[in-house]
Amino acid sequence: MDIIFLNGMAVETLVGVYDWERQHSQTLYLDLQVGIAANSQRNDDLSRTLSYADIAQIVRTEMAAQSFQLLESVGEHIAQVLLQQAGVLQVSIKVMKPGILPGVREVGIHITRTQTSGL
């Protein structure tokens, strides 16, 4: 399996458990690893892979449209949306919320989901 990764992606979204968090969108940071089938015949051709620009656009569109309480739900949703893209075998996603706990740079979750259909 080959991995396409996006690290430190900033996304704006309405997220959080408490009322004060749900008044305005917040910035979350994502580290994404998208697994696709290894293909030595890719021939230096973008159309034979998944563009990281397309992955970023899909994530931004989803984050603008959705609102979740938990970072776990954010991660699960993004993982499931990306797993619906052709050729995606696995998604690992780290979702980080900065500056929310005193003395802690960021808190967050890290999940990995694997394609089950077609196996």
Ligand SMILES: Nc1nc2c(c(=O)[nH]1)N=C([C@H](O)[C@@H](O)CO)CN2
């Ligand atoms: N495991 C989690 N714990 C907490 C979350 C979360 O998303 N996952 N969220 C919160 C609040 O929204 C917090 O960020 C605001 O203080 C608390 N714990």
